Amino acid sequence: MSKEKKESSAEQKVESIEHALSKTEKYIEENRKSLSIIVGGILAIVLIYVAFTKFFLGPREDKAINQMYIAEQYFEKDSFKLALNGNGIYPGFLEIIDDYGFTKAANLAKCYAGICYLRLGDFENAITYLEKFDSDDKMISNVAIGGIGDAYAELGKTDDAIKYYQRAADHVKNEFTSPIYLMRAGILLEEKGDFQRAADVYSRIEKEYSKSSEARQIEKYITRAKIKGNIK
Secondary structure (H helix, E strand, O other): OOHHHHHHHHHHHHHHHHHHHHHHHHHHHHOHHHHHHHHHHHHHHHHHHHHHHHHHHHHHHHHHHHHHHHHHHHHHOOOHHHHHHOOOOOOOHHHHHHHOOOOHHHHHHHHHHHHHHHHHOOHHHHHHHHHHOOOOOHHHHHHHHHHHHHHHHHOOOHHHHHHHHHHHHHHOOOOOHHHHHHHHHHHHHHHOOOHHHHHHHHHHHHHHOOOOOHHHOHHHHHHHHHHHOOOO
């Protein structure tokens, strides 16, 4: 390539870059106002969130925790109606949920309320509140998942109960809760005549949770399921 062509090519590249830059500068200039509005809007949202968290949500969180203390005491004493509805002086879990929405305390109160309803035999409400509960604490959320399984089992919705029991067993794998939920799932599978799946679930207890109390007697459950299902 001749010197003239090289210089011409270089000039064209420079012109192309300058043209692109000028278009960008022109866009920024033309949209400076709208960009400023967008950035300002984002900053406003951040400031509102910080203020909401610090000056509104924070104090409400502390107040909700203090208010819920008595309801938790009733819960520990199995006084589930008082735990739910309060005693006329201190609120129960339902009032905490209604009055302190968006707080962690109100979220935890949903789990408490669900378990209260479960123990009181109101299984529909148990499912409603336990499904509303959401937590990063895997052990507490595991209790909620297993509780939903218990409620569905009491309602005779076997397939739903099995699904939640198996989900609870795998949500936090451990020697204590996992074999309990697997055992409940296995028994329901037997009741519906799905003996192969029941045997498989029981076998999981034997293989994966051999140190659990359920594993000590699991062989007879495996044998029973295989005999009923004519499984070799």
